[in-house]
Amino acid sequence: MSNNIYDITIIGGGPIGMFAGMYAGLRNAKFQIIESLSELGGQVNALYPEKTLLDIPAYPRLTGRQLVDNLHQQLDNMDGDIKLNQTVINVEKENHLFKITTNQEITETKSIIIAVGNGAFTPRKLNADGTDEFEGDQLVYTAKNLDDFKDKNVLVAGGGDSAIDQALMLEDVAKQVYLLHRRNEFRGLEHMVDLLKKSSVKLVTPYLIKKLSVANDNQVRVHAKKMRTDDEFIDLDVDKILVNYGFISNNKDMQGWDLDLDEDHHATKVGPTLETNMHNVYAVGDQAKYDGKQTIIATGFGEVPIVINAIMNDLYPDNHAPIHSTQLS
Numbered sequence: 001m002s003n004n005i006y007d008i009t010i011i012g013g014g015p016i017g018m019f020a021g022m023y024a025g026l027r028n029a030k031f032q033i034i035e036s037l038s039e040l041g042g043q044v045n046a047l048y049p050e051k052t053l054l055d056i057p058a059y060p061r062l063t064g065r066q067l068v069d070n071l072h073q074q075l076d077n078m079d080g081d082i083k084l085n086q087t088v089i090n091v092e093k094e095n096h097l098f099k100i101t102t103n104q105e106i107t108e109t110k111s112i113i114i115a116v117g118n119g120a121f122t123p124r125k126l127n128a129d130g131t132d133e134f135e136g137d138q139l140v141y142t143a144k145n146l147d148d149f150k151d152k153n154v155l156v157a158g159g160g161d162s163a164i165d166q167a168l169m170l171e172d173v174a175k176q177v178y179l180l181h182r183r184n185e186f187r188g189l190e191h192m193v194d195l196l197k198k199s200s201v202k203l204v205t206p207y208l209i210k211k212l213s214v215a216n217d218n219q220v221r222v223h224a225k226k227m228r229t230d231d232e233f234i235d236l237d238v239d240k241i242l243v244n245y246g247f248i249s250n251n252k253d254m255q256g257w258d259l260d261l262d263e264d265h266h267a268t269k270v271g272p273t274l275e276t277n278m279h280n281v282y283a284v285g286d287q288a289k290y291d292g293k294q295t296i297i298a299t300g301f302g303e304v305p306i307v308i309n310a311i312m313n314d315l316y317p318d319n320h321a322p323i324h325s326t327q328l329s
């Protein structure tokens, strides 16, 4: 074990963990961020770097990649340890310190911020005959690079926010975008559903993909069944399929950390300052659960200063927390 004792250990280097690192730096805290993937940026970087985000305050539009780049610029100004490719597998309290065990090392810390999102995530797969043959090339679960879709006929499958966003994102680059969903209604933000209806995206509803096979000109034939019918099918030949059926997440490691998790054992219950049931262990971002919680980036950003200042007040009560002009009157 190294002699380095951190003030704050941030578990998870998604957008909220990155911002937490930056804010810890502003308070001169000695901090580390531990991230299991090879890059920071969490879901934004891994799942939707090309998507345009419309709900980041003060940025009318920016892509996921730009958001992560901006967070990097802020974080890189600070003097913390960023540990990639390390997964935290255990957390134990020993006297007044916490022992953090990863797959590579053990470190000690005075406080912890859990910013693990929903844990490790993998896309929910398409369950249709022939899927294996096309996966990875013509059938993908994330749009990593818009150029891959340029001038192509693309079928987006799914009916949630993310499927709508991806269909609209591809509209500008693809030759034709189809959006296939098993219901006639879409579960997106009203504004985005309105944009979809006005767009050139062709809606294919209510259909479910049953089979994929090889078509002419190196295309994929999508064989889809109309819902609530026995024998009504359509065939659609496309160049690419982007499936958006959501993600399966896994935070099984956390279940041994003595945290009070919600009924699904998915997110961590927190109090008004986002402290968990353990003193000096906090949760932020998608991992923090309280009444009315919205799991979006803006909410997580807002949680960060509350947590960092609560920790620093506890660790260093003689240091003055930052006072802003609004608090002076």
Ligand SMILES: Cc1cc2nc3c(=O)[nH]c(=O)nc-3n(C[C@H](O)[C@H](O)[C@H](O)COP(=O)(O)OP(=O)(O)OC[C@H]3O[C@@H](n4cnc5c(N)ncnc54)[C@H](O)[C@@H]3O)c2cc1C
Binding pocket: 011, 012, 013, 014, 015, 016, 017, 034, 035, 036, 037, 041, 042, 043, 044, 047, 048, 052, 053, 054, 055, 086, 087, 088, 089, 115, 116, 117, 118, 119, 120, 162, 253, 284, 285, 286, 287, 295, 296, 297, 298, 300
């Ligand atoms: C397709 C899609 C579109 C979205 N669109 C929007 C949008 O338009 N606007 C918006 O505000 N939000 C959007 N969201 C939600 C947004 O991405 C999340 O709210 C945000 O990513 C939460 O950030 P986070 O840092 O809490 O968690 P995450 O982004 O999930 O990051 C958590 C990180 O922790 C790491 N980790 C997990 N377990 C461990 C461990 N044991 N040890 C070390 N590291 C670990 C993970 O590898 C991951 O990198 C979207 C989500 C998806 C899936």
